[in-house]
Amino acid sequence: MGFPQVRLRRMRRTEPLRRMIRETRLATGDLIAPLFVRGRTGVHNPVPSMPGVAQMSVDRIVETCVELEALGIPAVLLFGIPERKDATGSETWSDQGIVQQALRAIRERCQNLVLVTDVCFCEYTDHGHCGVVGSDRRGRLTLDNDASLQNLRKQVVSHAKAGADIVAPSCMLDGQVQTIREALDHEGWTDVAILSYSAKFASAYYGPFRDVAESAPQFGDRTGYQLDPANADEALREVALDVEEGADMVMVKPAVNYLDIIQRVRSRFGLPVAAYHVSGEYAMIKAAAANGWLDEKRCVLETMTAIKRAGADVVLTYFAKDIALWLRGS
Ligand code: PBG
């Protein structure tokens, strides 16, 4: 050798040294907490496949939001579970809809919480698909893109009126961002932002979500509109289109199996990137931890750090509150 040996271990010797040179920092300010709101009062329905997650009525959701805001979590993402479903999901654009009620009630108590709404139809349609289903010219049932876009316009305007700061379309309809931007601007909601679920893959990891949101498709699946997990270039085309159409933020979903996509989106486009650590990713850690096979806190912090290291600015996660508690004072 002769030369002084390169010793990288010198800077790993103590925690203060490691902290000083840490490249990626997870912060409570990076998190968005998804919440599931349903009708009536005093409701707290736990979901077996997602321990720690529950459907809640508006009063309980408001209490939760007060807590989350006090912990420093900047934003929540609202999903609605309606009392009544129909073929078009018409409850999504009712000003008395469950999400609209929740928005007004939360805003009264939490002035500074960023209110994000999931914009889709699958929790509201009796068939469980993400829009209007019709037959194509070959007589096959399919998601009718353009009819669904018309309903999307009504849904986002209703969310904006009720107090949404950001609308997050998750239907994977072509042209959804442009349509939403036009609808919002036309009604004077030019300051309501769009977080597009741009690269949303047809993933098996959404299973537990469909239990809590009661949104499983009653026939077929979503492979006709969500991305094929094998396709990275196509995911980048989706993002490029959404950026052109006026998205303020883009999302990659799920997170862990798609870190390469997060990294490519971050390096190609100069706008904030969100990653959704989805229900199945949550359930896997919970189940292993419950069996004593993994250390929950260490796994969650490592996973979130990896998602950020790949390039995500914001992480949507069911662990948001736990993370905020773990990071408190650090
Ligand atoms: C559908 C939607 C899905 C999720 C959020 N909105 C997936 C789906 O059912 O296709 C998944 C979130 C999760 O798994 O945590 N619009």
Ligand code: ZN
């Ligand atoms: Zn949907």
